[in-house]
Amino acid sequence: MTHSAPAAALRHYINGTWEEGTGSVLTSVNPARPGETVAHGPQASTEQLDRAVAAASAAARAWAGTPMHERGAILLRAAGILERDQERLGLELAREEGKTRAEAQGEVLRAAQILRYYGNEGDRSAGEVFSSPRRGERILVVRKPLGVVGVVTPFNFPIAIPAWKIAPALAYGNTVVWKPASTVPLLALRLAGALAEAGLPAGVLNLVIGPGSLGSALVEHPRLDGLTFTGSTGIGRRLAAAGAARGVPVQAEMGGKNAAVVLRDADLDLAAEQVLLGAFRSTGQKCTATSRLIVDGAVADYFLDRLRARLDAWVTGDPADDGVHMGPLINGAAADSVSAGVEAALAEGAELAYQGKAPGRADPDGGFFLPPTVLELPGDPAAGAANTAWREEFFGPVLSVRRAADAGQAFELANQSEFGLSAAVFTQDVTRVLDAVDSLDVGILHVNSESAGADPHVPFGGARKSGYGPKEQGGAAKEFFSHTTTVYLRGGNPG
Ligand code: UN1
Numbered sequence: 001m002t003h004s005a006p007a008a009a010l011r012h013y014i015n016g017t018w019e020e021g022t023g024s025v026l027t028s029v030n031p032a033r034p035g036e037t038v039a040h041g042p043q044a045s046t047e048q049l050d051r052a053v054a055a056a057s058a059a060a061r062a063w064a065g066t067p068m069h070e071r072g073a074i075l076l077r078a079a080g081i082l083e084r085d086q087e088r089l090g091l092e093l094a095r096e097e098g099k100t101r102a103e104a105q106g107e108v109l110r111a112a113q114i115l116r117y118y119g120n121e122g123d124r125s126a127g128e129v130f131s132s133p134r135r136g137e138r139i140l141v142v143r144k145p146l147g148v149v150g151v152v153t154p155f156n157f158p159i160a161i162p163a164w165k166i167a168p169a170l171a172y173g174n175t176v177v178w179k180p181a182s183t184v185p186l187l188a189l190r191l192a193g194a195l196a197e198a199g200l201p202a203g204v205l206n207l208v209i210g211p212g213s214l215g216s217a218l219v220e221h222p223r224l225d226g227l228t229f230t231g232s233t234g235i236g237r238r239l240a241a242a243g244a245a246r247g248v249p250v251q252a253e254m255g256g257k258n259a260a261v262v263l264r265d266a267d268l269d270l271a272a273e274q275v276l277l278g279a280f281r282s283t284g285q286k287c288t289a290t291s292r293l294i295v296d297g298a299v300a301d302y303f304l305d306r307l308r309a310r311l312d313a314w315v316t317g318d319p320a321d322d323g324v325h326m327g328p329l330i331n332g333a334a335a336d337s338v339s340a341g342v343e344a345a346l347a348e349g350a351e352l353a354y355q356g357k358a359p360g361r362a363d364p365d366g367g368f369f370l371p372p373t374v375l376e377l378p379g380d381p382a383a384g385a386a387n388t389a390w391r392e393e394f395f396g397p398v399l400s401v402r403r404a405a406d407a408g409q410a411f412e413l414a415n416q417s418e419f420g421l422s423a424a425v426f427t428q429d430v431t432r433v434l435d436a437v438d439s440l441d442v443g444i445l446h447v448n449s450e451s452a453g454a455d456p457h458v459p460f461g462g463a464r465k466s467g468y469g470p471k472e473q474g475g476a477a478k479e480f481f482s483h484t485t486t487v488y489l490r491g492g493n494p495g
Helices: 046-064 068-084 086-097 101-119 160-171 185-197 212-219 233-246 268-284 300-312 332-347 381-386 407-414 430-439 476-481
Strands: 012-014 017-019 025-030 033-042 127-131 137-145 148-152 175-179 205-207 226-230 250-253 258-262 290-296 351-355 373-376 398-404 422-426 444-447 482-490
Touching: 012 046, 025 086, 025 185, 033 086, 033 185, 046 137, 046 148, 046 175, 046 205, 046 212, 068 086, 068 101, 068 160, 068 185, 086 101, 086 185, 101 160, 148 160, 148 212, 160 175, 160 185, 160 226, 160 476, 175 212, 185 205, 212 233, 226 233, 226 476, 233 250, 258 268, 258 407, 268 290, 268 300, 268 398, 268 422, 290 300, 290 407, 300 351, 300 373, 300 398, 332 373, 332 398, 398 407, 407 430, 422 430, 430 444, 476 482
Parallel strands: 148 175, 148 226, 175 205, 226 250, 258 290, 258 422, 290 398, 373 398, 422 444
Antiparallel strands: 012 017, 012 205, 025 033, 127 137, 137 482, 351 373
16 A cells, blocks of 8 residues: 655745755655655755844844743644644654554644643743842742753654654744754744744744755854754764853753663553553664663563564565554664664674564665564573663664563663663562662663653653753743843832
8 A cells, every 4th residue: 555645845844934944955755665765955045044034033032032932822722733734744754754643643733732831821921029038028939941952852852852842832922043953944944834823923934945054053153042952972972062162051852861760560461562662662862762671580471471462563665554453763874873782682692583474675675573572581690781772772673681680680670871861670469569669770660661752741851861951842941941030029119
């Protein structure tokens, strides 16, 4: 079954106008059928980037002075547009990014939900009021926008991650210059298009599509007042350093090596289902995906059998087709890098505990598919901890398993990582749950559910190497997208 559609023309949104690029040509393809072009056209040049930043800068004062309710009304209208177009956008997202249609449409609705959450921000508290030690005085802590915010987003959630950065940036009165991953330009056009259709004034949101060098030019731009990024730890740290060198606040959400811990008293069927979804949905291309599994040795054989049985029914194929559970990786380089990681892990002593089926890559037009893979790492504690598959984020459909003697050791193994984004623990014993809350060094903990997933009204972000700067979403976003002015307020006539 094919779902081909004509290729979209690449455009850039600068100062309220859709422009053609003046840089080199970009072609984005369907990763399930790389012969099929999804979007095509010239990328933005640095001259266009400069104009985008200038437009954002020129629009900043008027936007900051627009009542929060008016700013919010535009976000609410954009949410309605995404909901109206959810089916078409879901199909386009599946075609461009490679996640299944159900997940893709779910992501579009999630973006709408995020726009709604921040669209209602005007109804919430905009600061704090303190009493003063001096008579006749109150102290107000007032929230103000940063100014012009640079937004750099990854491929794996082409509409939800941009929404959860752009919506709070705009709600708190900032203007934005956005550079999305160049593998997913179509969904960027769609989100910017929805906000434009919703009535965003010229210059408030600017979209420039281009290569990594355009992203570097954006993050080093002297007129930025803030920078928010999601992507790899290496790039995130470089951005943080670039921001620090110029005194610009940076919010960076980076990698994960998230563990699921299955204890002996857990509901093992529920745990097997959730571990499957956490590890293999979106082809493991989520920073919150489960990539490590620690299972109590007493139940490990039974648990792994349950997991294998589910994997036998897990279908890898074109994500636009019905009945498919897992699509391709985003591109050939990503698939090669995951395969190389698996090879390295095996050479270092891992055993192949399961390998599923996937369409071949041999055909020149073959998609960037890999089979779901489970590795069992050596029982020896030092060798297990040292294995590449335990330490490095593969960002693909690979789950690495180790067995633990008891809950205490399981939590120790889970903490054996430089990352600390999310974790999942499976148990029915509340004492163990409380142990997990206290001992796992993560920003997000799921109890009896998979390690991925995020609601827009609560903080999202990780510990250790996984995050830098204030967290995202919910009230946490306010910490990054606004700063405070402390106002010592007295009447003009002290009498
Ligand atoms: C989710 O778990 O649903 O890049 C969201 C990522 C994260 C978002 C995860 N920033 O995968």
